[in-house]
Amino acid sequence: MDVRSAYNSGLTGLQNASAQLTSSSVNIAQTTGADGRTIENQESVALSAEQSPVSLTTELVNLKVAEFQAKSSAKVITTADEMVGTLINTSV
Template identity: 40%
Template sequence: MEIPSAMNSGLQGLQNARATADQAAEDIVASTTLSNETQKNPANNGEVNTELSNPSRNNELPDLNQAIVNLKVAEYQAKASTEVIKSADDSLGTLLDVTA
């Protein structure tokens, strides 16, 4: 049985946080972007349409609130992983100081 090092665990946590943040960002963009048809409609006469894309597709759109929560979760995961890496670095430095 292999036990991963603290440094590797911290790096893996950072990678997972980035993947979560990327997905949350994509969901936020998808839920707030106007459809191409609405943006290019010449019948708007200069008016800006602020409606979300096709109302029949609203059940397919990602939930904006959940995407924002996921983005915040990714932030805290990155902070925690950074602390793990700092602790592993400090421990390694202490071990090197003791053996030197």
């Protein structure tokens, strides 16, 4: 496996996770109630699908997916780094 390819895959995964995190966070922050006001405390108001163009549940799931994607990508980068370290320490 090409180490550069592993690094690139890891970095691309981190960038995608960051974009997903940002998108979901913005969607959650912009969720509004029936009266049109922005809801700051999501626990205090129950939203139905008709009241919100964005499903709060879906966005929370997307946040978790982004978290797992970021953790997996970080592990790919760590593994690639360990491979480079092992290759450098290998005597010829």
